[in-house]
Amino acid sequence: MPERTRRSDPxxxxxxxxRVHVRWGLDLLPGLLIERYDSSSGGRAVVRLDPQGPGDAEPQxxxxxxSEVHPAEDVEELDPPGTWISHSEYEHEVVRALSRVLRRIKWADVTKLEHSPDARYDYLADTSRGPLVVEVKYSHREDFTEARAGEVARQLAAHxxxxxxxxxxxxxPDRSLRRLAPGRVMPVTWRSPKDDIRLDKIIRAALKEFGSLDERDAVTRRDLPLSD
Structure with a gap:
């Protein structure tokens, strides 16, 4: 065990x-700094995170x-959440989240996600309600731009x-949502496993609505070419 000594220099x-914000996974989470100390690997901090949702009965x-802890008043000067990792790392975490969520939606009979790098989407999953495609976009900006939203909408219009x-x-932001809405592209902000709840809710609602369509509008995998 490393020797722990209380840090006294404020x-x-x-x-x-x-009050601080701590870089945790892909997100910046608010909390209270309750201890800081030195160890053989450098300065460490113990932070009691604020509850992140109604399911958080006890503070974590x-x-x-x-170095991962920042005063609350400095949060506006920090890099946007998630921008400290690479696109490939972010995409890997999103795929893990999608797999967790889709496994829980047993009634949709979702098959394994397949990566489709040559098609006009990143991932495809077959479900009992129809095909599901996912585009993953990593951003160094805090807001998804209207121009980029338009590009994704045009890209996914092929399906x-x-x-x-x-x-x-x-x-x-609203201006980006307006560009996605005509093509029925459903956006999800995902930064850490705590956002699985939002991802689960949006996918479940979409699958239920999709399943209520008239049978003559049903589609199959053949409607989604794996390459252009």
Missing amino acids: NLGPSVGE TVTVPI PAALKFLVSNARF
Whole structure:
């Protein structure tokens, strides 16, 4: 066990008792700094995170490098959530989230996600309600731009009969949502496993609506070419 000694210099980052934001996974989460100490690997901080949703009965406490903890008043100056990792790392985490969520929707009989790098979408899953396609877009901006939303809408327009999802670490302002709506592209901001709830809710609602369509509008995998 590394030796733990209380850090007493308040000038070296946030102080104990201060409101902070901690870089956790792909997100910045608010909380209270309750302890900071030195270890053989460098300064460490113990942060009691604020509840993130109605399911969080007890506050979660995490221990992270002090470099990952920032005073609450500095949050506007920090890089947007999720921009400290690469696109490939982000996409890998999204695929894991999609797999977790789709496994739980047993009534839709979802098959394994397949990567389709040569097609006009990133991932395809067959379901009992029809094909589901997912486009993953990593962004260094806090908001998903209107221009980029238009590009995705045009890209996925090649598959009008499929359920279409756009997953990004960026937020979707109203102007971007308006570009996605005509093509029925459903955007999801996903930054960490806590966002699985949002992803699950949106996919379930879309599958239920898709399943209520008239049978003559049903589609199959052959409607989705794997390459252009």
